[in-house]
Amino acid sequence: MKLSREDFWGLAFRFFLGGIFVLAGFSKLMEPVENFRGAIADYQLLPYALVPWVAQVFPWLELFFGFFMLAGYLPRLTGAVLASFSSIFILFLTASDKLLSGAGQNCGCFGQNGFIRLTVWQVALLDLAILAAGIYLARRKSFPFSLDAWLRKS
Amino acid sequence: MNIRYVIAGLVIIVVAGGGMYFMKSRQKPLAAVSEQIKDNKTKGSETARITIIEYSDFQCPACQQSQAPLNELLARYPAQIRLIYRHFPLPMHMWAPMAHQAAECAAGQGKFWEFHDRLYKEQLAWSGPSSPLETFLRYAGEAGLNLDEFGRCLADDQVRQRILAEKKEGDKLQIQSTPTFFVNGERMVGAVELQMRADAFIRKVLGFPPAPPPPVFAPSLPPPAPAEAPAA
Numbered sequence: 001m002k003l004s005r006e007d008f009w010g011l012a013f014r015f016f017l018g019g020i021f022v023l024a025g026f027s028k029l030m031e032p033v034e035n036f037r038g039a040i041a042d043y044q045l046l047p048y049a050l051v052p053w054v055a056q057v058f059p060w061l062e063l064f065f066g067f068f069m070l071a072g073y074l075p076r077l078t079g080a081v082l083a084s085f086s087s088i089f090i091l092f093l094t095a096s097d098k099l100l101s102g103a104g105q106n107c108g109c110f111g112q113n114g115f116i117r118l119t120v121w122q123v124a125l126l127d128l129a130i131l132a133a134g135i136y137l138a139r140r141k142s143f144p145f146s147l148d149a150w151l152r153k154s
Numbered sequence: 155m156n157i158r159y160v161i162a163g164l165v166i167i168v169v170a171g172g173g174m175y176f177m178k179s180r181q182k183p184l185a186a187v188s189e190q191i192k193d194n195k196t197k198g199s200e201t202a203r204i205t206i207i208e209y210s211d212f213q214c215p216a217c218q219q220s221q222a223p224l225n226e227l228l229a230r231y232p233a234q235i236r237l238i239y240r241h242f243p244l245p246m247h248m249w250a251p252m253a254h255q256a257a258e259c260a261a262g263q264g265k266f267w268e269f270h271d272r273l274y275k276e277q278l279a280w281s282g283p284s285s286p287l288e289t290f291l292r293y294a295g296e297a298g299l300n301l302d303e304f305g306r307c308l309a310d311d312q313v314r315q316r317i318l319a320e321k322k323e324g325d326k327l328q329i330q331s332t333p334t335f336f337v338n339g340e341r342m343v344g345a346v347e348l349q350m351r352a353d354a355f356i357r358k359v360l361g362f363p364p365a366p367p368p369p370v371f372a373p374s375l376p377p378p379a380p381a382e383a384p385a386a
Contacts, residue, residue: 038343047370048350067170151158
């Protein structure tokens with residue numbers, strides 16, 4: 001099967017988004033939950049009562065939606081969800097003073113102990129790329145080599 | 155959406171969740187934080203029922219911010235808290251190794267806490283691009299330290315190794331974000347967590363009636379202290 005240029009980019013963005021979110025969820029889940037909890041609390045943007053819940057649930061959502069995207073399961077919906085996650089991260093970064101004051105700090109996005117340590121500026125750029133890729137995928141019609149395509153055919 | 159989609163989604167969730175659960179179950183359990191006192195970087199009563207272990211980095215702004223809620227706790231429960239400091243210099247902070255070595259050298263002469271407080275209070279003053287060595291020597295002089303001994307200690311590799319050993323202990327506890335506190339073994343990461351959780355936890359351990367519920371949002375922490383003009 002020969003891939004068109006659009007299909008190639010669709011596939012590349014799927015693996016990019018899926019890989020990033022699987023890695024982000026995995027690295028947070030392998031650490032004590034308090035590390036991510038502290039990272040969220042430091043943004044001081046959520047009501048504090050929500051912080052423990054978000055710290056428990058969000059890494060699992062990242063992991064599951066990341067795998068959904070890698071497998072090509074409901075890719076348009078998953079792309080929209082991941083783009084909305086990314087919009088929330090961008091909102092967090094811009095609403096907190098981290099972009100201005102924390103250029104050298106770890107964002108906590110891949111866990112505090114992660115082998116990927118990005119500064120808040122680097123992660124802001126990554127979030128913009130994720131947002132663009134998520135919107136692109138949410139608007140696409142066909143997804144070759146995806147579970148979605150297989151489920152439609154069978 | 156038909157049933158095949160639902161089943162496919164559930165299969166992905168079960169496989170990914172099961173795989174993650176398997177990986178977590180094979181992970182080595184975290185070592186318990188050691189409350190052993192190895193040096194004089196401790197304050198408070200030895201018989202205190204609450205032990206706070208602070209892993210922090212002198213050049214980290216969040217560590218500087220956490221000093222206010224930490225000092226509030228120490229003032230509120232003066233006889234019940236013992237504080238133990240552990241070095242955790244982060245690689246991203248250029249002058250942290252020197253600051254930690256200077257503080258360890260001050261500890262050798264019994265002046266750790268004076269040096270510790272000054273490093274945080276004037277963090278902005280010595281965190282700039284130029285070497286803070288002279289500033290640290292000035293702090294040492296003003297704290298009444300023996301400067302010859304302090305100078306020798308700053309170059310001593312054994313002291314550096316002691317600091318690295320403390321950092322390694324922290325690595326084993328999966329700390330890489332500072333400040334991380336252990337309040338009777340309960341991990342609290344960052345200044346906000348300490349501010350929002352520590353008081354209620356301490357009251358519970360001590361058997362005090364619970365404090366009024368915390369505010370919905372964490373109150374703002376004090377901004378970093380303004381830099382003191384360096385001496386001419």
